[in-house]
Amino acid sequence: MAGALLSRLDVEHPVLSRLPARERLLAAAWLTGYRSARTRRAYATDLAAWLDWLNALGVDVLHARRVHADLWVRHLLDAGAAASSTSRRLSALTSFYRHLVEHDLLAANPAAAVRRPTVDPDHTATVGLDRDQARAFLAAADADPGPARLRTAAVARLLLHLGLRVDELAAADIADLGHDRGHRVLTVTRKGGRRAVVVLPPATAAALDAYLAGRAGEDGHLAEGPLLATASGGRLDQAAFWKLVRRLARAAGIPSWAQLSPHSLRHTAITLALDAGAHLRDVQDYAGHRDPRTTRRYDRARDTLDRNAAYTLTAYLA
Structure with missing residues (x-):
């Protein structure tokens, strides 16, 4: 069952295929809860970015704390990410850890109380045509x-x-x-x-x-x-x-x-x-x-x- 789940994940979200089997299995179990392929695709990319960042710090995904999530948000904004994109990535992170808490893999959600960046409701950064x-x-x-x-x-x-x-x-x-x-x-x-x-x-x-x-x-x-x-x-x-x-x-x-x-x-x-x-x-x-x-x-x-x-x-x- 786990092998089939990982194989499906690798096909649908190749961005996660480079991760260790345990992280891929956690991601697969979480993403299957979303019906929309668009949401799964966006969240898979967001999760991969978070896991890569944790790996660079030498922090295990199950040992991340709020301070790591706070630092990640700061890292994204300093790198030039839009507030809306950062907020979406944080939403993905919150959902992922909520899933882990609900399945008794963690005691608390490290991203739950992280402050979201302010998004201007009247602004869109997309370049359009006249x-x-x-x-x-x-x-x-x-x-x-x-x-x-x-x-x-x-x-x-x-x-x-x-x-x-x-x-x-x-x-x-x-x-x-x-x-x-x-x-x-x-x-x-x-x-x-x-x-x-x-x-x-x-x-x-x-x-x-x-x-x-x-x-x-x-x-x-x-x-x-x-x-x-x-x-x-x-x-x-x-x-x-x-x-x-x-x-x-x-x-x-x-x-x-x-x-x-x-x-x-x-x-x-x-x-x-x-x-x-x-x-x-x-x-x-x-x-x-x-x-x-x-x-x-x-x-x-x-x-x-x-x-x-x-x-x-x-x-x-x-």
């Missing part, structure tokens, strides 16, 4: 000279038009495409394993249909497999999306191309939807945010006095 840059990005995708030009055009629109998280798009299958009350739709798996239906605008659907038509068999039908595939038919991985985004951004002449990621396109989509006048609640649903405060961080015009609710109210009452 309207003209977004248009240039799509034009670069359409002009891509490579053999996967149709796929490139589809990927660019799926990320930029739908504001999808990269793992949501990477995990999508052809079977997830459908129709709903006259709309072309794609069903994706959100954070926490939630299934959500997103609309495919006509321009997005057209680019995707053109790409899928090139993959169809002799009968013109393609019923199964990953939505976005490699030349050999395998699933396009997240690294491919990163490379594609930066390559297209560079071709589009975007100065910040080396700082961009698939999440930059999600950031752009949400920001430009708000700039275009979409209602905050509609954009919250579009982005799949549980908390409207998360969506509000993307609203660049939230402090504009022209939008003050007092004007709307007095006009309504007049």
Whole structure:
């Protein structure tokens, strides 16, 4: 049983494969409690960083104390980590040690009382695109000279038009495409394993249909497999999306191309939807945010006095 658990861990989280068997087994038992592959992946990376740091200090994972967790937080911040990233890593650490306490492997959680760094709720460090840059990005995708030009055009629109998280798009299958009350739709798996239906605008659907038509068999039908595939038919991985985004951004002449990621396109989509006048609640649903405060961080015009609710109210009452 332990061997099978470790083998599965090594395949799903190679970042942990270099650890001793005991630490890997503890990590595997903890991570299996999370349904979301995204959460498991992020927490595995966070735990690996913590264990590497402890190893450099010569401290056993079961002998770590609060002072070590406090020092680790300071180490991360001094190294330039964002407060939000540090807070997330500390959350992973707290969850890991809580699991050990609950299973009688420790008497107390050394990370439970560690002070979290203050995170500005109105700030996001992600670099995005403005309207003209977004248009240039799509034009670069359409002009891509490579053999996967149709796929490139589809990927660019799926990320930029739908504001999808990269793992949501990477995990999508052809079977997830459908129709709903006259709309072309794609069903994706959100954070926490939630299934959500997103609309495919006509321009997005057209680019995707053109790409899928090139993959169809002799009968013109393609019923199964990953939505976005490699030349050999395998699933396009997240690294491919990163490379594609930066390559297209560079071709589009975007100065910040080396700082961009698939999440930059999600950031752009949400920001430009708000700039275009979409209602905050509609954009919250579009982005799949549980908390409207998360969506509000993307609203660049939230402090504009022209939008003050007092004007709307007095006009309504007049």
